[in-house]
Amino acid sequence: MILTDTHTHLYSEAFDEDRAEMMQRAMEAGVERFFIPAIDASYTDAMYKLEQSYPEHIFLMAGLHPTHVKENYLEELAHVEQQLIDRKFYAIGEIGIDLYWDKTFLKEQQNAFRQQIQLAKKYQLPIVIHCRDAFDEVFEILEEEKGENLFGIFHCFTGTKAQAEKAIGYGLKLGIGGVVTFKNGKIDQFLADIDLKHIVLETDAPYLAPTPYRGKRNESAYLLKVAEKLADLYNINVLEIANATTANSKEIFGV
Incomplete structure (x- = not known):
């Protein structure tokens, strides 16, 4: 069984004390493919180091996270494009709009989102969207x-459904993570009505x-809990969930 974590911040400082052990636990749980979203330029070196440590398992994205869109966002976007020129990435992400913490830079967030979608088109890459309190603005x-x-x-x-x-x-698949297991998460009420071909799994570790x-602290090994919940909702076994969602991830990322 191969599970794919389509969104996990394994370079986070939260894992600095036990990253190797955390990765071992994930692989023992069947998680073998890890797609790594970017935040901003300050994390680039840590992402590259992670990839060097696990070259068979780590797939990097390039992008500027909406909560990190500030006055210097154009410099950050220039860094994103330079990376795309320099080497291979598997997606532009995570990008989008977040109005939960701060609405000060809404216009800049919108501009950054739009420009990064256009970069994805230029480089024929998928986008990975972050949306918080901003469905209307994202849509x-x-x-x-x-x-x-x-x-x-x-x-x-x-x-909502x-x-x-x-x-x-x-043209987007739905990234389903820990929220589907929450009593107040609500998406479990309709998810089984969505064809499984539109679903991928994620942890958003360490969150x-x-x-x-x-x-x-979340970690990629816990993806198995998400897969088990989906198996219950779709009334199929975990292996079928793993196979379908990994196939869906390959369709999006091309690997």
Whole structure:
């Protein structure tokens, strides 16, 4: 059984004390493919070091996270494009709009999101979207940019069934993580109505640990808990969930 964690921040400082052991636990749980979203330029070296340590398992993304869009965002976007010129990446992410913490840079977030979608099209890469308290704003830009060359993953999907169907309509798969195991997560109420071909698994480690680890540091080994929950919802076994969602990840990332 091969599980694919399509979104995990394994370079995070949260893993500095036990990264090797954490990776070993993940692989023992069947997680063999790890897709690594970017945050900003300050994490680039740590991402490269992680890839050097696990070259068969780590797949990097390039991008500027919306909560890190500040006055210098154009410099950050220049760094993203320079990376794309220099070497191979598997997606542009994570990108999008986040109005949960701060709305000061909404205009800049919108500009950065739009420009990074256009970079993804230029380099024929998928996008990985971060959206928090900003469904309308994200969908507005997706409507502008929609087309056959727009595809990717709506990371950490926590919206309604209607919003799920809208995201799928833009060529996006739904990234499902620990929230599906929460009692108040709500997406478990309709997820089985969504064809499994539109679903990929993720942890967003070290954040959003699934039940029974909620509130603790998340890690990629816990992806198995997400897969088990989906197996219950879809009334199939975990191996079928692993096979389907890994195939879906290969469709998006091309590897």
